[in-house]
Amino acid sequence: MRYRSQLLLLGVLFFHLSIGFSQKTYLLKPARVFDGIAIHEGWWVLVQEEKIVRVGPSTDFKNLSNTSLETIDLKGCTLLPGLIEGHSHLFLHPYNETPWDDQVLREARSLRTARATLHAKLTLKAGFTTVRDLGTEGAEFDDVGLKQAINQGIVPGPRMLIATKALIATGSYAPKGFSPDIEVPQGAEEADGHDKLIQAVRRQIGKGADVVKIYADYRWGLMGEARPTFLVDEIKLIVETARSSGRPTIAHAGSTEGMRRAIMGGCETLEHGDAGTPEIFKLMQEKGVALCPTLAAGDAVSQYRGWKKGVEPEPERIKNKRLTFKQALDAGVIICFGGDVGVFAHGDNAREMEMMVEYGMKPLEVLKSATSTNARVFHLAQLGQIQPSFLADLVAVEGHPDQQISDIRRVKMVMKNGIIFKE
Template sequence: MNKFCFLLVFLPFSLFAQTIVVLKPDRVFDGETMHEGWVVRIKGDKIDAVGPANSFPANGANSSDASVMELPGTTLMPGLIEGHSHLLLHPYNETPWDEQVLKEARSLRVARATVHAEKTLLAGFTTIRDLGTEGADYDDVGLKQAINEGIIPGPRMIVVTRALIATGSYAPKGFSPDIDVPQGAEEADGHDALIKAVRRQIGKGADAIKIYADYRWGLMAEARPTYTLDEIKLIVEVAKSSGRPVIAHASTAEGMRRAILGGCETLEHGDAGTPEIFALMKKQGTALCPTLAAGDAVSQYRGWKKGQEPEPERIKQKRATFRQALDAGVTICAGGDVGVFSHGDNARELIMMVDYGMKPLDVLRSATSVNADVFHLADRGRIKPGLLADLILVDGDPLKAIASLKQIRVVMKGGIFYRK
């Protein structure tokens, strides 16, 4: 949708924010269960009433008090929650990560990110965890503020600002050791420096702290752990004293083990997890955000012709480890590492979760109530009276065809229609 059309649509529909709206789809997914024939009433920016059409007066007063929307053939759901996004990145087949960090002006990246934010919202994702600015300092804090103030359209944001890395582990590669190049995150090591870095990011506006528990800095450029277990425990202790969780990029078994025992609440990727590691995650209550779509996209960028050629070993391994996580009963968050692939195509991850063996109902829960619970968002993720009126409407029934999540008819955030 171009900007001119967006203004025509957004401004009139925002007038509904202080009125009563009654939505009458074929079915309602409330974040946990699918219900046929339910009706949802919105008052202002909150959900006012939910239930069978014959269980309460649909408008709560006189018929003139409500705007009633008959929505046959559709499913109403909570707004989807994206667990792993990078609004300040764009697909690597357009521009490699190194070049985005080194060659793109931050003003350019922020301008592009405003478009990414709008595309994400219109795709039905009303909340995102944005897990690192990737060399753009604290610009995610400004994006969040611009959205909250209504300057630009976009999802509600949980931000981590720069993220934390061990010195030497995460930066554009291939330069002379005499040259200091811009980093993809903030380097910090050891007791005093880590405490100061965590507190600095909190002071700049971080809602959570993200660390890289491992990265591709091994002797043969393979992924290896970065932070020690004691360093991770220290980061978690400092972050939790301010009420903030710690999120860990962790793809190796040892990096995952340290992040779990160190107290990180979610692990991102988990590519080389083992049954023993996933059992430990289950025991400790650590959630996994598997980012299936990112690995799939990168494999295609490297030449894999999906659907025409056999799956690469990397994809086969990911299928196996995801299955192991499911079998272990690990809490699965929905998050695709969007930015590696196109913003607005976020539902790609949810479709792949089903393809990789997860039940459609569990996928819907992951993208709504599970993500809300894991991310400490008690005011959204379900359709219940008193919660935020963050809702989407999709064609058909996503329990029968998960690809319905790409057929977005309506997007409402805080009682305001952004797509209708």
């Protein structure tokens, strides 16, 4: 028993040393600060406990007398708000490792949860201090426990906004190809009609959902194409039920009609938007509905299917995605940063940021999308900007990501809630 206690103590000590955490007062001295809106050369930041208490030119920080102050010199670095991943699935791993059907049907939930804790750590180390995790994809309500474990300091990871199981129309989303006599596990929760939809929304909220996610369409058309699932009145009912608890509703929507129904039903963000049109994007702009384009997911799936990127011509799917993304930008649609991480590797979240630039956004606008824009759209009042009284979620990267977006990968320091996580 004594030996086991010693091992446990050593394990706890190793955990704390491995993430290198401490919480006190820090003076951060980067070369420049991106405050969520603009770049400021020669600015410094003072952090006390979990809050930012002062931001401004280095000349404003003279005669600091706090004896517990620790100065961190970040020469050549840009200090940014902690990045906010808008579309993640911590309970999935890349489909070229294991297809989605096999993850849902063959992998034990205990295995998926163990893997998800690693995904959370990789995400945080890459500079993403918050994730909107949009469905466990068959892992039931296990994201609730993962969120609790992170909040309690049991495992390192980003703060999580979770959608738990997500909502699907009956028959639209489960793994396919089985005998109709067999009931197989679902990738989300089936619900239809007035009473059952209200019950499902309330059940997910009661279990811990921060956001209600619906699949406004899916590939269940007669020829396997994406077609709408829920009716507009059903979506309105879901949105009204969720909104009564203060929660937003968001929609997986790739088809033109699925997008239209989600917009008219009151969803706050649309995920993917592959078949958007100028008319649909105009409607999104008028209604203030944001688009999370998930460019990197489509890029990854195309490569899994054999496309040799940079060698072969782009598939029609990729060409169309370039076009629709430009149409959304031209229409002035709010663009949320989110890559559908899990389709590709966790920790490689910056892949989406690089593709947003490749597809037409300016690097500075991409940085805004991943910080202040996501914070505003996701109702995160004290995140996404570097200013006094905001939570001390900060990331320092070497270089100028506002000029060369790939510099966002050169992570030097990650701070979440005033705690420094480092190797």
